[in-house]
Amino acid sequence: MPKNKTHSGSKKRFRVTGSGKIMRQRAGVVHKFHEKTPQKARALSMDIEVSKADAPKIKRLLGK
Numbered sequence: 001m002p003k004n005k006t007h008s009g010s011k012k013r014f015r016v017t018g019s020g021k022i023m024r025q026r027a028g029v030v031h032k033f034h035e036k037t038p039q040k041a042r043a044l045s046m047d048i049e050v051s052k053a054d055a056p057k058i059k060r061l062l063g064k
Contacts, residue, residue: 005063006062007061007062014050016059022050023047023048023050024047026043026047
């Protein structure tokens with residue numbers, strides 16, 4: 001039986017924590033920081049958990 005391959009786009013965008021939660025980066029973190037307040041930039045820098053509905057699909061893409 002062939003091995004399962006990890007989806008290369010997903011492995012760049014998601015990470016799995018030690019407890020099994022799948023984390024993602026918030027939208028709007030790539031550029032245009034001169035238009036954002038420092039408080040907004042700090043808030044965007046923290047990862048958040050993906051929605052419960054999307055978690056099984058992403059886990060399958062990551063091979064978990």
